Amino acid sequence: MMPPLGNEELKLATSVVVTAQQMQAVEAAIFAAGMPIAALMEKVAGKITRWIVQHFPRDRTPRVGIIVGPGHNGGDALVVARELHHRGYQILLWCPFDHVKDLTSQHQAYGDYLGLRSTRTVDELSCCDLIIDGGFGLGLARPLTGDLAAGIRTLNTGTVPVVSIDLPSGLDSNTGEVLGIAVQATHTLCLGLWKLGLLQDRAQPWVGQCHLIPFDVPLTALQPVLLDQPPPCCLTATAAIARLPLPRSPIAHKYTVGHALLIAGSRQYAGAALLAAQGAIASGVGMLTIVVPESLRLMVVSHLPDALVIGAAETPSGAIAALPAEWDWDRYDVVACGPGLTADAATVVDAVVQSDRPLVLDADGLNYLAQDDPEGRLSTRSAPTLLTPHVGEFRRLFPQHWQTAESPSGAASQAAIAANCTIVLKGAMSAIAHADGQLWFNTASSPALARGGSGDVLTGLVMGIAAQLAPIAVTDTMMLDAAIAAVWWHAQTGRAIAAQNTDLGCPASRLAQQLPRVLAQQLNRAHASRSQAESVSG
Template sequence: MMLPLADLLLSPDDMAAVDKEAAASSIDSYGLMEKAGQAVAASALRYFPGALRFVVLCGPGNNGGDGYVAARALRLAGAMVLLFHLGDPQRLKGDAARAFADRPIEGEAIASYAPRRGDVVVDAIFGAGLSRRVPDEVVAVIARIDEADIPVIAVDLPSGLDGASGQILGAAFRATRTVTFMTRKPGHLLLPGRDLCGELEVFDIGIPARIVRAHADGLIGENTPAQWQTRIPSAGADTHKYKRGHLVVFSGGPNATGAARMSAMAGLKAGAGLVTIASPLEAMSVNAGLLTAIMLHAVEDEASLRVWLTDQRLSTFILGPGFGAGEKARQFCLALADRHLVLDADGITSFRDDPQQLFDAFAAGPTRLVLTPHEGEFARLFPDIAADTALSKVGKARAAAARAHAAIIYKGADSVIAAPDGRALINANAPPWLATAGSGDVLAGIVGGLMAQGAPAFEAAAAGVWLHGLAGQHAGKGLTAEDLVASVKPL
């Protein structure tokens, strides 16, 4: 499925290559800058009609050129406009120099701007191409504007944000609105960038789609149904419970059974035909008294598990929620190396001393393993990748997926789902109130339920994260894990 341009994610480097190819194709690059600046001005006038002054802050590159065009358009519309620049604008080159030459008013050094009530700031200092810490004079301006609580319209990306990672490079504007062009960047979706962009507008300035798509590798995008829906099995008229797969969730001891039941119910609601909790003998009575639609099977040790595994209909397993970390978890996991496995929580931690043992067990054949680490668990399995400050969250998830031959759900408010082949999706539909006890158990259950039905590991992981966010939206603020399970809906 071909996604609309606005749904693609291009890195700042890829977008720079798009701009370069557009110019090489005899497209009027200044005309593109003119459209970008006009779009910013239109947004400013549409959303801030009561502004007393539009204060345009222009940087030393093409982002600043967009700002000079916006300043001219705002002035021609009759607005009061003030212009401030970073560095010596006489040193501008190319289209930015032309935009500066056409500026409507003289500007001042950016350090001289004193915010006033009624101002609306247009931030055209750096945009998405910044890769170094912002200079001190910009840090000071950001602080003054933030203290004055003045609305900010960011051009492309709030200055101070890394467009590839969404990380703050020393200091960054908190924009009320961000106007970007042709496509979004990863920094628009990854945190904290997403929170600092405010409302995001993607404006088509006329670069041909063929050029944009040529530089979009198709491997990175936002996690939406368009990315995976065709790979998720749908129920037909002849569907019965055995066709929809058998999911098994391992339970912990008698005092740690709730997490497994939460995962099991989520898997059932996500569409698995049958769900069984594999329980140690000492927890059988606890689980039996609290299960209805979920079946129960005694599995005490590795030997009893291997006997049970002679039943090939048991295709998908969840290990980790409430299970306990240690040798038993490792034994069970390795016994499941030829099956589909969602490894969560204690299951992940159990391999902290020898993660390669886990990776080797699932290295051959199609991807069968889904790992669901949060920040700390990720660092236990992939300490060197977690410590690599040159990698964004997307880069870390992709590197981990390739190493582990697994689909990775690098959890958080901006969860990243990655596949061994380099595909990665950034999730943006999760409400903040999902951060509650048991939420991860529900996520593991949804993913397992989708895999049991035959969804490939990466697509099951991505769809599971999205459905988890949707359930959180439906359950609402103050949800508990029980509320979340009740709100899970199949595709």
């Protein structure tokens, strides 16, 4: 069994990610302890109702259509319907089922008593201002068929916003796969704890914006479900900020706050080296050394006066051919290698992998590693390693895990354990997997980051953070800590830029420039929240 959760982990109950089976076990424990099912349904539906009223006020969305499923998801929807009715909304129910569970049937009967209008066809829902999907939630295991499937197909072609309760109907709660057809939600209100399926990239076109609606899961109900495994968690500002190299010692100097080495760039991809270096500089690292092909050295110096730039011998194609003679690895706390190198720099990547330095590999560093037993080479390294692949790179690196795992995040977790490394599987919901089994999801990202060079900035940022952590102590979780901080910081910056400039206005160069400003805003916000909480508790 896991040890009791401490104070920091009191927030764990709203960041833990569970499977359908784990959530069902948590709910069973709550009911066995005496919580009536009907009482929990009322509590949850009350929270959903308040969210609906806040985000879809009656003066703008007076007509609400509600899909009612046969189980307790449908019961939740009926309680929401009742409460919205009492607040003056016009309610239209669609329940394409002849038989429903007893509790759902009771709420259905009371809705009839209140005069809530029902329809037997889905077409009328298209006249509503909002649709609430209470069809199927947790644990659906078979494809949707019949009238419900046909109705969902019709609704998905419309423009009415849809709010799904717990999960969009038709979505597998563990894998995020669509079971035949699924509701294409505008918002999904995930109940109690985060569901694993909602955090998979494949689910995002159906989930829309995902929001957690906590209902105070007792830690005593959660602990037995987690057993001795580290639970998957969602990144939070608290978790990320706690892993940043802050505050600095008042007597810090450039040699005590990390020396990072970036090996990057080629004549063909000079920009990758610049962007990765800008990410490292934004991290606050004390010293940055960059190795680039000699033909790029003066250009890089002119753009990056903050860094020490070393020109290396290059191949006829303009790639780095070899590191300078008598290279001293001991000077550097962390090395990052890969952005813009091209395949012609294989000799250099090989030397980097054989070094005893903590290592971040990206882009062509990953492509080189994929050629020959990446698990074997990484698992024998004496220092921590972090890989930052996108899905295509990951599939080339670890095809066996991709083929056997239920989900991409599951594949990343298997690979991290097998290769004894940390993996950032980049995507809409980036997953961070560690060799000890920890798995983290970044639920707050932005499609504005879908730009060339964004990953190079992330490589430099995570290298810079790791280099600042290394002088304190090179630990087994150093790369995990750096990844958690960097992925969150990188994503928050993308979101902030998109809020001002739209999803189209976040080029990688702007992303790197805005990193310090956005971090300052986040730190101020976190400080204000702590101060408010302390004031209330006092």
